Amino acid sequence: MNKKKLIVPLVIVLAVALYFVCFYKDKTLKFVPKNADVIVLIDVKKLMGQYISSFIAHPSKWSGSRTKDKKGISLKDSGIRIPDFLQIFHLKDTRFSEWYTVVELKDPQQFSAYLKSNQFISKGSDVFQKDQIFIKIVGGHGIVGTSALAFENINQMIFQSSDKNTRSADEFIHSSLGSISFISGEKIQNFSIDLKADEIEIKNTEETGNFSSVVAEAKKKKHFLDAELDAENIKKYARFFDKKLADSAQIYSLKSTADLEQVNDTIITYGYDDNFNEIEKKTYQKIIQPNYVIELQSKAPEKSWQYFQHKKWINAQNQFTAIPFQPNLIEKSNEGLIITSTKKPIPSSPKLKENYIFIANSPLLLSSLSTLTASEKRILSDLEYVFYGNKAESYWMKIKAKKGELPLILRW
Template sequence: MNKKKIILPLTLLLAAAFYFVFFYKNKTLKFVPENADAVVLIDVKKLTGQYISSFIAHPSKWIENKTKDKKTIPLKNSGIKIPDFVQIFHIKGNKFSEWYSVVELEDLQKFSAYLKSLQFVNKGKNVFQKDQIFVKIEGENVIIGTSASAFGNINQQLFLSSEKKFLNADRFINNSLGSISFISGKKIQNFTIELKADEIEVKNISKIGSLASIVADIQRKSHFLEVELDAQNVKNYTRFFDKTLADSVQISYFKATADLEQVNDTIISYGYDDNFNEIEKKTFQKIIQPNYVIDLQSPAPEKTREYFQRKKWINAKDQFTAIPFLPNHIQKNNGGFVIKSTRNPIMLSPKLKENYIFVRNNPMLISSLSILSPAEKKLLTDIEYIFYGNKAQNYWVKIKAKKGELPLILRW
């Protein structure tokens, strides 16, 4: 047989296989319910390609993979179908912390073994839990979430509804590793997600411009927290906690500076001696507390104070009790209020007349978060800072990690 006649079709076959494995994507989104108001998409094939190229470029990772714990079953053998686009969504009206995803189940026995290898606990009725992650097996599908409260709603929307409307990935993502989209009726606002060597960026603009200069300015300082927001940004953020709060409190400007400090906390308890006399016992523990100063401006300061008093956020000592870290003092000034911690006062940073939130990593913060698992603490330890910036209709979020021998995709 002529070898040339074999080589050509074989080359075409390999090229076609390579295309379907690494580049062809099924863009149909079957697992986004109609009542979702936010959708995160992750391009699995793009992520896989980025991982492979990083893995090849870092031989030290090859040795580590050979010595990995064999007790944990790899995702590819988990019994679920890995989609071309992972679909993560938030349901309108739910808590901001509640996010969900749905994947197809291929092998129940394998998936059960996979959950067991990750030490998920069976809570009954096909629901499993590990830390803050919940999993429910629903027929031929698996619902994953940071809460179990919406499992019934999702089942009704996606699997029991007679009318199923599928979305297309092109409405949300455009050649980026991932995207986060906010849905309001027929309007969709898209933000790209990019994973770089030591940072993650979420933005709706190609050029950052002056927002980058804000980060450079703040980094020259050493505060744990720096915030400056105008009325619209205050309104956007307070909606996460209370949709009516922004309109009720009427804050037109918010600025805050904070640091963390470890202090000794005295705990007083009472017991009895051998003669049944009451005795006082003092014990000490180290706790983390912030030192802070907050500037709140309002077009109607008196109405703002009345609202604080109705909510019982100001006590007889003029302490602002909505902030759980006392003692502090709230004082009226021209156009608003200043709230200061009194134990170790700090100065408010100069105004930049920009909209931003900057949180610098601090070992004291991580050590105080007892609810986190060791893996979550390790991930947070790797972060250097988190920045949010807004100018007009341009938004940018940057999660900056510490420099390391490996890029983030191999570390996390």
């Protein structure tokens, strides 16, 4: 047979194979329960494409050697079927910290071996745990979560219910690398997620020029925390702690500034000497604590004060006990309430009259988080700041990393 006649069909076969491997995506979402109120989607093929292009563009990574643990099993040999869209969800009426995803398994026994090789501990009933990650093997699937509390409910809703809940990725994600979608009844509010060279952007609008100027002003202040929120934003954040807080306290504006400081903390204990006389022992340790000022503007300051007293958040010394960092002082004014740390008071910074939260990275913050793993500390130390901004119906969040020789996708 003429070899030239084989070239065209071979090219066609390779093109079709390339399309299905790199571009074709199954957009059917089979693993999102009906009572999910937040859905995070990650376009896995787009993520891999971005990784490969970044890897090719940075030859310095080509010769980088990887240290392999001979006892470990790689992810590609874990028995997991890699999805086109990773589906992460939060269930209605569960804690904010509870997030789940479901993965398909090519080989459940291979997946079980993978978990054991990565120091996951068996808790019985096909449930495994490592730190704050829980996994339950259900037939040919694995339910992964930051908690095990909803495993049975998820199992029933996704695998045992006759009323299957199948959705399409087109409802939530378009051309971005990922998306975060908030669901309320029939209403869906989508936010795109984009991974750039040294930042992650989450937004529902392309108009981010105004937010960039707010970031620049917040950076000039050089505080660890700088925030301003109106009544609507306060209500959104307060619901994580107390759903009735914003309405009951009648607070319509918040302005907060904070800095971190390392101080010596005295610990007093008591023991007995050889003659059974009580003796006092003092030890010292360095701790990280914030110095802060929080201004709360209220429509009715007296009612706000009474509400906080009813919640037992104000003690006899006029300390605001809902903030764990003591001591502080809460005072009432004609415009509202002000809470200040008393050890080292800091003045409030000028208002920008915007809605934003700006958190700058600090070495003191990293040293205070002793429970983090080495990889988590490395990622956190690489951050420069986190910013949230809102203007009318526009929302924008930026997670900014320090500039480096490699883009984030190759660093993290």
